[in-house]
Amino acid sequence: MSRQNIGFELKLRQGEKLKKLELSDKVKKQIHKQTGKNYTAYLKEFIGNEKDFNILNKAFDNAMQKSLPNDIEEHCLFCKKQSDDFGDKLCQKYYLQMNITFMMASNEFISLVSQNKHIYNDKSSLKKLTAxxxxxFRFIKGEGKMFLDVDRLCRFTLECGFLAITNMFAKSDTLSNLKIINSTLNEIDEKDLNNKINQSEDDNYLELQRVFFESKRRFYKDEIFINEREKPIPNPQKKLDIKQPTVVHYVLYYNYLQQSKDFGYFENHPEGKVTAIKNLIKDEGLKTTYKYFQLKYNHFTNYPSNRIAQNQVANISYVANTMLQAFPEAQKIALLELEKAILKSR
Known part of the structure; x- marks a missing residue:
């Protein structure tokens, strides 16, 4: 989609008037049959329901009205009932050019959505983008004109697209996500190189896309590192009926204590988050580094879906029923999350 703004201005020669054409019912039916689903129907579909569309459309109509010339009613013969000629209705020119702008912009927007299937398939992202x-739209007050700020729309599309991709990744496994990310980064690099060779302007915000996908690649590489570190080390001398809390258990344990306010957040420590974690590791006698503990803590705290997950059922159960017995509020929170995690596994 070009970044050029979309707008339409109707220019009439002095003395020219708009003419209202009356179509027969037969012609109206024929036009409807040929056009089928129009841009309004698509926007209602994208937003999810007619009620929300009407709210947005009403606010839009008010903005159009406020953009009209201030003295338009004083000079309108039609509004003052001094003429029955539709051409003397001065506001119609301005409404017509703004409505044509809206139609043109809507069709471009619909085309943009159709090119981004990941947004169209993610209904929450699609609804957000449609709003x-x-x-x-930018309105020129006193002139009855408006235009679509295409650069702003493209940036919103990127934002909602990134959200849709994040939601899509959350439903897939780590290796599959990394394959998609690496392939996408390769495509971005090729497009960027072609732009530089041909001295073309970047119309696709490649640098923003690169930043997003590189951050996702770092995240999923950390996922693999964490999962590898969590694999239990066989110890035939260890009794099977005695289970010692792992680093993951302690991370969950303190997460629930913080949620219940039985323990302060690491960020609120007078000497900072790192010192707070180092002190905790020392006090608990954990055989780990503060970097690994912090990485795992961020993994569960910043992304609750990683915590409330099928592969964490056993860990949450252990923490709730073994480690949190002396903290009823924290235990209650843990047990509720355990139920949610179990439901995800069914």
């Missing part, structure tokens, strides 16, 4: 679409 943002209405926010991308």
């Amino acid at each position: 943002k679409f209405f926010d991308c």
Whole structure:
């Protein structure tokens, strides 16, 4: 999609008037049959329901009205009932050019969504982007004109696209996500190189895309590192009926204590988060580094879906029923999350 703003201005010669054409019912039916689903129907579909569309459309109509010339009613013969000629209705020119702008912009937006299937398939992201679409129009007060800020819309599309991709990744396994990420980064590099060779402008915000996918690659590489570190080391001399808390258990344990306010957040420590974690590791006698503990802590705290997951059922159960017995509020929170994690495994 070009970054050029979209707008339409109707220019009439002095003395020219708009003419209203009356179509027969037969012609109206024929036009409807040929056009089928129009841009309004698509926008209602994208936003999810007619009620929310009407709210946005009403605010949009108010903005159009406020952009009209201030003295338009004073000079409108039609509004003052001094003429029955539709051409004397001065506001119609301005409404017509703004409605044409809206139609042109809507069709471009629909085309943009159709090119980004990951957004279209993620209904929450699609609804958010459609609401943002209405926010991308700029009105010229006193002139009855408006235009679509295309650069703003493209950036909103990137934002919602990144959200949709994140949601998609959350439903897939780590290795599959890394394959997609690496392939996408390779495509971005090729497009960027072609732009530099041909001295072309970047219309696809490649640098922003690169930043997003590189951050995701780092995240999923950390996932693999964490999962490898969590694999139990066989110890035939260890009694099977005695289970010692692992680093993961302690991370979950303190997460629930912080949620219940039985223990302060590491960030609130007078000497900072790192010192707080180092002190905890020392006090608990954990055989780990503060970097690994912090990495695992961020993994569960910043992304609750990693904590409330099928592969964490056993860990949450152990923490709730063994380590949190003296903390009823924290135990209650843990047991509720255990139920959610179990439901995900069914």
